[in-house]
Amino acid sequence: xxxxxxxxxxxxxxxxxxxxxxxRAFTAYVSNEKDNTISVVDLQEMKTIKSVPVGQRPRGIAxxxxxxxxxxxxxxxxxxxxxxxxxxxxTGELPSGxxxxxxxxxxxxxxxxxxxxxxxxxxxxxxxxxxxxxEIPTGVEPEGVAVSPDGTTLVNTSETTNMAHFIDIARRKIxxxxxxxxxxxxxxxxxxxxxxxxxxxxxxxxxxxxPASHKIKQKIRFAVQGLRSEAIQPIDIRFTPDxxxxxIALGPANRVAVVDAKxxxxxxxxLVGQRVWHLAFTPxxxxxxxxxxxxxxxxxxxxxxxxxxxxxxxxxxxxxxxVSPK
Amino acid sequence: xxxxxxxxxxxxxxxxxSNAETAVIAVGYLRWMERRPAISLLDQQPADDGxxxxxxxxxxxxxxGQFLGQSYTLIDKPIRAExxxxxxxxxxxxxxxxxVLTDTPADIVLKLADAGKQSGVTIFNIRAPxxxxxxxxxxxxxxxxxxxxxxxxxxxxxxxxxKKWPRWLLAVGSHPDDALLADAYRRSAKxxxxxxxxxxxxKDTGGARQTDTGLVQTQQQMPVFTQGAPEYDVxxxxxxxxxxxxxxxxxxxxxxxxxxxxxLEPVTWDASSESWGGAQLQNRFVRLFHRRxxxxxxxxxxxxxxxxxxxxxxxxxDPAAIMEYMKGPDFGVAAYKGxxxxxxxxxxxxRQPILLSDGRNTVSISPQPGFLHQVTELDTLxxxxxxxxxxxx
Numbered sequence: 001x002x003x004x005x006x007x008x009x010x011x012x013x014x015x016x017x018x019x020x021x022x023x024r025a026f027t028a029y030v031s032n033e034k035d036n037t038i039s040v041v042d043l044q045e046m047k048t049i050k051s052v053p054v055g056q057r058p059r060g061i062a063x064x065x066x067x068x069x070x071x072x073x074x075x076x077x078x079x080x081x082x083x084x085x086x087x088x089x090x091t092g093e094l095p096s097g098x099x100x101x102x103x104x105x106x107x108x109x110x111x112x113x114x115x116x117x118x119x120x121x122x123x124x125x126x127x128x129x130x131x132x133x134x135e136i137p138t139g140v141e142p143e144g145v146a147v148s149p150d151g152t153t154l155v156n157t158s159e160t161t162n163m164a165h166f167i168d169i170a171r172r173k174i175x176x177x178x179x180x181x182x183x184x185x186x187x188x189x190x191x192x193x194x195x196x197x198x199x200x201x202x203x204x205x206x207x208x209x210x211p212a213s214h215k216i217k218q219k220i221r222f223a224v225q226g227l228r229s230e231a232i233q234p235i236d237i238r239f240t241p242d243x244x245x246x247x248i249a250l251g252p253a254n255r256v257a258v259v260d261a262k263x264x265x266x267x268x269x270x271l272v273g274q275r276v277w278h279l280a281f282t283p284x285x286x287x288x289x290x291x292x293x294x295x296x297x298x299x300x301x302x303x304x305x306x307x308x309x310x311x312x313x314x315x316x317x318x319x320x321x322x323v324s325p326k
Numbered sequence: 327x328x329x330x331x332x333x334x335x336x337x338x339x340x341x342x343x344s345n346a347e348t349a350v351i352a353v354g355y356l357r358w359m360e361r362r363p364a365i366s367l368l369d370q371q372p373a374d375d376g377x378x379x380x381x382x383x384x385x386x387x388x389x390x391g392q393f394l395g396q397s398y399t400l401i402d403k404p405i406r407a408e409x410x411x412x413x414x415x416x417x418x419x420x421x422x423x424x425x426v427l428t429d430t431p432a433d434i435v436l437k438l439a440d441a442g443k444q445s446g447v448t449i450f451n452i453r454a455p456x457x458x459x460x461x462x463x464x465x466x467x468x469x470x471x472x473x474x475x476x477x478x479x480x481x482x483x484x485x486x487x488x489k490k491w492p493r494w495l496l497a498v499g500s501h502p503d504d505a506l507l508a509d510a511y512r513r514s515a516k517x518x519x520x521x522x523x524x525x526x527x528x529k530d531t532g533g534a535r536q537t538d539t540g541l542v543q544t545q546q547q548m549p550v551f552t553q554g555a556p557e558y559d560v561x562x563x564x565x566x567x568x569x570x571x572x573x574x575x576x577x578x579x580x581x582x583x584x585x586x587x588x589x590l591e592p593v594t595w596d597a598s599s600e601s602w603g604g605a606q607l608q609n610r611f612v613r614l615f616h617r618r619x620x621x622x623x624x625x626x627x628x629x630x631x632x633x634x635x636x637x638x639x640x641x642x643x644d645p646a647a648i649m650e651y652m653k654g655p656d657f658g659v660a661a662y663k664g665x666x667x668x669x670x671x672x673x674x675x676x677r678q679p680i681l682l683s684d685g686r687n688t689v690s691i692s693p694q695p696g697f698l699h700q701v702t703e704l705d706t707l708x709x710x711x712x713x714x715x716x717x718x719x
Contacts, residue, residue: 140390
């Protein structure tokens with residue numbers, strides 16, 4: 001149980017001892033869609049320490065498997081920029097296809113799957129060779145991409161077609177299409193691969209899909225007292241490493257829902273900043289960060305509570321976030 | 327062996343399907359060819375205004391349809407004032423078209439609805455804003471995608487009240503349509519606590535719009551037309567036929583903003599709208615048609631997407647099954663306006679946020695914060711269920 005008071009105390013102790021608490025020796029990188037920057041956030045100090053200029057309209061952001069490089073979609077420059085985490089310099093680009101919004105890495109870390117919103121397709125990139133190795137036609141406005149833990153299947157959501165497309169990665173072929181509620185934004189596998197959860201922004205629901213049968217086995221709905229149902233717009237989904245709890249960002253509801261991932265019961269709603277879209281755990285899974293687009297900050301959730309312990313100002317219109325060990 | 331069999335059968339169920347299995351959904355488009363003159367060159371109506379929106383949505387539907395074994399065709403049927411619209415509808419009927427988008431004035435919508443009723447045709451009204459079509463003249467086989475005058479007036483009124491500009495000078499054109507729109511503004515003023523300090527009529531005396539020397543005259547006329555008004559905050563122009571409203575900004579006697587039919591206008595779409603993924607739609611549209619997307623394009627796009635959405639949910643190409651789903655409780659369509667659009671089941675009017683555009687940018691989107699409703703805030707725009715006189719037949 002970590003309270004803000006205890007946290008401040010431990011931070012003070014850290015400063016005195018100059019001994020890094022490994023649990024918090026992390027750095028977060030936040031893509032700021034409106035600023036054309038990446039905010040570098042020191043999670044020990046709990047503050048933004050640097051702002052790195054990048055291409056236009058940075059959105060999707062990821063770390064390479066070795067933690068050495070940040071990949072960021074510069075959507076309006078039609079490219080993915082590669083940033084060295086040590087020097088914070090842009091060291092290269094990946095051929096993304098037009099208007100890349102978001103992407104996912106294969107578990108082995110060698111392939112990158114990018115949704116190209118304007119072209120109704122997913123582009124597959126070999127990261128080491130910096131080459132396009134596949135293009136897969138999908139539905140209208142492909143958005144969320146998720147790779148199964150075994151690396152065989154890619155799930156891509158299409159916002160206007162309203163489907164989760166299951167793609168055989170080896171054959172680059174769609175094997176199933178699952179109709180979900182309006183404007184599916186994000187897909188996430190459980191760590192054990194047993195379920196894929198897909199959020200529908202305008203449907204206000206999460207569809208829990210069995211990846212073997214491609215059937216929706218459950219729909220999760222949300223209700224917050226005093227809020228119009230239209231304001232509840234689920235986006236990002238994260239599972240704790242044990243798959244016991246899911247955290248779901250609810251967009252303009254300004255809340256993160258805490259869901260029992262076994263019973264699908266919504267246990268709690270955590271008030272964060274405005275228009276919360278994307279989420280990322282620290283590598284030790286003790287903290288969850290949220291990007292709050294309209295309040296220009298990130299919230300830090302202590303997962304053990306779970307409670308919101310801090311908000312940290314970043315750039316304008318923060319979109320995505322990743323965390324690396326320092 | 328078993329595994330490969332399973333893989334084969336999965337493939338058969340997914341991915342693009344062969345033609346033999348594809349069900350065709352044919353949608354008609356009755357295109358009104360009478361074009362009204364515009365005050366600004368920039369506002370001249372493109373020849374494919376509306377139709378282009380429907381074509382883009384048909385493309386979008388077809389991308390989705392390939393996964394479901396559905397394909398969409400759009401049949402364009404241009405009509406002029408002297409043509410018989412019912413004959414045009416019949417010729418669509420002979421091509422097995424059960425769903426028809428109409429870009430026509432209200433009286434023709436009504437004729438088409440009644441003619442289509444016997445043959446089970448559903449009309450999607452994408453242009454006529456007449457409240458009467460949703461009220462005393464409502465029909466069970468007409469889906470209204472275009473907003474009503476009362477929705478548009480309420481959308482602007484909420485913003486003006488929120489802005490604390492409650493005193494309006496109402497400048498009304500002399501066409502019958504203008505009288506209806508003026509009624510809508512009077513109702514909105516009363517509803518949201520604004521006050522019309524005075525009404526003035528601008529008579530349409532005919533003639534060309536802007537001409538080589540017309541500018542000089544306009545500069546004299548507009549200040550005089552607005553001279554000597556009681557204290558007011560904003561001039562609300564009511565001019566559906568583009569006779570004078572476009573001349574008002576910067577020419578009023580008192581320095582006041584202009585809203586309504588010029589200045590800050592309530593619209594269903596604006597080429598500047600990029601929120602909620604709107605930039606993607608704008609990109610797709612410009613790429614295909616090499617021009618910007620208009621409100622009528624958006625209304626046509628939305629109508630066609632409503633058909634696609636209902637067809638994919640109902641998993642059917644049968645017009646009756648599509649309409650049953652669309653009229654059911656689960657129907658909603660996403661249209662880049664931040665929330666699902668749904669149908670009012672008492673008159674089949676599409677609920678929708680209304681954009682307020684200054685012609686360059688989207689200034690605001692109504693409903694405005696603080697205008698509350700027990701069902702949905704979208705029902706603060708236009709005639710609500712308790713007020714309706716519609717009895718669906």
